[in-house]
Every structure is written in structure tokens, then in C-alpha cells.
Amino acid sequence: MIGVEEVEGRAQHSPERPFLSVENLAVQFKTEDGIVQAVDGVSFSLERGKTLAIVGESGSGKSVTAQAVMGLVKAMGGIVSGEIWLDGQELNGLSPAEVQALRGAEMAMIFQDPMSSLHPFYRIGDQIVEAIMAHRKVGKGAARKEALEMLKHVGIPAAERRIDAFPHQLSGGMRQRVMIAMALINSPQLLIADEPTTALDVTVQAQILELIRRLQGEFGTTVIMITHDLGVVADVADDVAVMYAARIVEQAPTSETYYHAQMPYTLGLLASIPRMDRGQQDRLDPIPGNPPSPIHLPPGCVFQPRCKYWEQVPESAGHCKTDRPELLASGAGHSVRCLLPTDARRQISQEVLQSLRGEG
């Protein structure tokens, strides 16, 4: 690896590596039914201060990818391979204690359900104070002052009074704000948000997205946003990674994803969503069938059983049922996992997206 020195078995800072670089990440779980391949060869990178959205079908491995980056998967019984580089440090090789020290300080995570990170029996102020004191040498009084400032900062009205509230005394939107306050209290460089607004009403979702955007601007935080809502993606992301059946099948800058997607699954996804900004369509154009079981992933392209185009792949390019496509570059910052030749993909992309715009 260029620019990486091995010092005492652990690779050190490399100026060439982007701020976050996940390389060939794979996660398996052993279950009664067999081995679940939850994540399979996932690679992506992210520059400091940018937002990457991960979208995809339920069960495609979005959360497990995030949990692996946060060093949470091993404790859940998962087997992790690959490399995770954060700001020049490789995380997958660290001991649990070392990862724990980073978690909540260098990197933090927020979830769909705030109650998974808030303790129901402790006052929210005390919980934030504890988060501060776990990572920094700060007195209790100073920590409480800092907690109060942060609660105000995330838009908790009457924060002086609410700092002593219990989580259940707050609305869902306010709990989400408290969780964000707690995640950001130690100024982490990386924030992973796993469906942070899925359980919220759209009007509250808009508030929370606005908040994350504002704080990201102020603190320069790098964000990974996991969501299944392509509207949220369009709103927040610089780059989009589309996951399907444990793999990234397409990755591109956001506008490229919406206007020039090439992978048949991404195109199918864009065609399936009913859209607020368009009139009623007679029928939607869904992807047929169901996603595969993570225990029996198809040997070739994981999307082949639902793909409309696999028969168009020329013999010379391989066979979708047996040959596993690699994630290959196809334009600036754009990579695609599909055996179709680039020209054919571009052609299909144009046809599908044009007809979606009503120009077909």
C-alpha cells in the first residue's frame, strides 16, 4: 500500500488516504439457519466534511456496515474482515478497548429510535454529562454547563428546565435532538446517522435534517446517512452508495445518481417511487420479485433474479447467473456493479430516466 508505513504491526497515517476509507469490508453472522453474509466486499471512501448516503432495500446490510465502522459488530457475534481507515488509523485491527475509546469521541452514531441510546431512568442532562466525562477530564459543573449549551444549540426550548427531564417527558422530535446533542458533545469527526428521521413525522423530519445540516456546517463533521428515503438522500447527500443484498451495486455523486444512474437496481428503485412532484401515474413500474435471502445469495449478480436486462449482456462480458460483477469505475466518481457493457448501461439509463421525466 502506497504511503502506509507499518509501525509495530499497525499502519499509520497516510496522506493519500481519504478521511474515511472502508476497504473490502465483509461481515458474517453464524445463525441456526446458516451463515448470513450481511456485508460482502463493501468499499467506499469519504472526504472530511462530506455526507455519504447509503440507501437500499431492507436487509441489504446498511446498518451492519455502519455498525462495523463503529466497531460494534464483533460484540454482536459477527465476523468482520477488511479494513476501516479513519483519519489515518485502521480500526478493524484495534482492540475492543481502543475502539471504545474512539466511539463517542472520534466517531458517534445516532439511531432511528432515540431510546436505544438514551437511558429511560436517567435525566437527559446527567446522561450528556456522563458522555462528556467518559472521554474528557472535565469537572462536573463545567460538564453540566457544556451539556446545557449543547441542548440549546440543538434547539431544545427552555433547555434550563428540560435538562432535568427524563426522556419519556419529551416528544419524539425532542428526544431525537437530545440524542444528536449527546452524539455531538465530544465533537466527533465522523457521525453515522442510521435512519435518524424514519420514525418522525415529515414536519419534524425537516427540522432534524435542517439541524444535522447546520451542525455539520459548524463543526465540519463528516456524515454517513443511512436511509431508504430517496427524497432525504436528495436533500442531504454529496455522494450516494446504493446497497443491494450485502453489496454496494452503484456509487456516485448525488446528482449523477438521480440523473445518470446505470445499475438496473438503482434505475428500478427510481422508477418505483411515487413522487410528490409529479401527477398521479396510472401504474407504477415496480421491480418484480423479492430480494434474495442473505443465506443463499445468488452466485453471479445478486440482482439477476429481478433484473430486466440480464439477457442483454453479451456472451463476451460474462453471464449474470454465474459471473459475479465487480464494482467498476464508469465515469467521474461513479462506479457500477453490472456486467452490461457501459454503452448499453448508458442507453438503458437514458431511456428509463427520460420516461420517468415524461420525455419518453
Next chain:
Amino acid sequence: MSDGANGQILNVTDLHTYFPIKSRGLIPRTIGQVKAVDGIDLALASSETLGLVGESGSGKTTAARSILRLVEPTSGQIELDGQDITHLNSSAMVKVRRKAQMIFQDPYTALNPRHTVGGIIAAPFRVQKVEPPGGVRAAVMELMERVGLNPEHFNRYPNEFSGGQRQRIGIARAIALRPRLIVCDEPVSALDVSIQAQILNLLKDLQREFGIAYLFVAHDLSVVRQVSHRVAVMYLGHIVETASQEVIYAAPLHPYTHSLLSAIPIPDPAQQKKRNRILLQGDLPSPINPPSGCVFRTRCFQAQEKCAAEIPPLVELEPGHKVACHFPIAKPPESVVVSTTEEDEAVMAARRDSGPVDSGAMPH
């Protein structure tokens, strides 16, 4: 007036459903009420879909369940196919359920895991003692085929099916007796987008084929737009605006509808960046202590004194377009911002006032 013969299937007038809040203790007494549905009117014709939208807690599910008498309404009148069903006893209601069915959000909990798919879909025939020509088994297999399930899976159990397939099982059961009305409560909310589209298409096809009327409850306004002919917007137990689907989305007049529509992110980055958005502050007040006057006034950019003093009636401002607002507006002023503190205080106050529920539960 409802008239079954005129194709009018459902007529709901002034429906109220309140849930009593009881103190705990030796002698429980009612110390308050959750005004989940607080006086709504709905009408639905055959082959028509009425979308009922609104935020969490606005009373959509309670309204839907009250209409089928799965929850007892507090007052009001429900006419189904020309028959007043408001006060029918449970044995009479069994007959009514031939005409009106329900499908639920959660395909996982809505199906009995110990029954085979065939048994689940056959249940309506058993309950209603209907013997379809050709027998129950053939009828069930035909239904499975119709909703896109493999009839050979007749003897499988629900846990062997994916979310989308389970929703198809629920739909097959609902259409078994050719109901006139199906109340759908968030039927696709738990499904992946690619599967959502399959189910929405199926519901549309079945409507075309059988003339079913749908009351389609959902919080996702894009989904509602895709299936509805008319849309009613609910807020804190009230319908605040109702119109044709086209009008609700293109020319709403209620400030809440404007806010709701502007909060939905559009899956198109260029368009999304260009949009004017109304950032509503705070969240839904407590339905135990709803604001006086207009229930939306604590979050409304149009609110004035009159809004706190008088309840705005639902008025037909244009043919087929009803709005409950003292100051309806066609185009919201640019960058409307509301002070957070004041109304969040109102939310807190409402929560504090609902205190007796908690303290009543305390042993001392």
C-alpha cells in the same frame, strides 16, 4: 343523505371517538379524555379512493377503526351502503363485515402464525358461512393467483413469506367476499419501495376489477397521491382540508397542508434545492388538551387572535374543496418562520396538564 343505490358506499357524519383517561386507585374515575377523533365527516363512492393523511397521532387509525366499529365511536353516525351501522350489535356487525374489510400496516402481526396461508385466506368464507361455487379451496387458490401469490403455497405458514407477500395474503383475505369497501391502514408503510409499488398497483387493479372503494390511511403523501381520487388532511382529530387529489397537491389553501407538502423531500436534488420550505416548529400538541379555537394555531404562520377564540368550520370554498381555516391562503409568504419557544411551551404545558395520568398511577 347516503344512498347505496347511487354508488355512495360510506357516509360518516360528525364522528367523535374519545378515549377516557382513568385515574388508577381503588375507585377509578375518568379524569380526562383523549380526543382522538373530534368531529369528522367523510363520504366515499364505489370505485373511489379517499386518502386520509396526517401526522402521527392525528387520529387516522382511530377514525379508520371507528368506521368499522373496531373501536366504539363516542358519537356521530356511520352509514355503510345505505345502512346506519352506528349502533348495530356485534352479531349484526358480522354481516356488515362482508361488505367492509380492513387491511393493516403490519403484515407480520396481522396474520396468525399458526394458520396456513390457505386457512387464513379461507377465514372469511368460514366466518360468513359462504360456500363459493367450486368450493373454498378452489376459491382460495384463485384469490392467491389473483394477488400474485403462488397457489401451490397454500399449505405454507406466514413466516415463510416476505413482507410484501404477507401483505398480499392480507389483501387476498380482504377481497375474498368481494367487499364494497376496504379500509387500508398504512398498507405499504412497512414495505420496501420496490415492493410498495407492486402492492399499490395491485390495489389499483383490484379497484378497477371489482369497483371497491378504499379509505386509504397513510402518512406518506407521495403514496397517497399515487392512489387517491380525493384526499382529506387530518390534524389533531379534525379534518382541516379536503379536496380532489389534484387540488390538494397543486392548490392547497390550509396553512397546515402547505407546511406538510413543503416538508416532504423530493427525490430530485436540483428541484429539492430550489424549493421554498416552511419549517414548522415544534410538534403535535396533546389531544388531551387541544388548543382552543383552531387546533393548528400553535404552529401556524397565519395565526391571529381570532384563531384562538373561534373554531374555524370546514367550509366549501370552491366546489369540492373544503377548508377549516379563518385565513386560508393560496401562496404562503416566503420564508415563514414561527417563534419556537412560545408554541413549544404550549406543547410542554399540554404535557404537564396531562400529568394526572401519571400521578394518578402513583401509589402515594
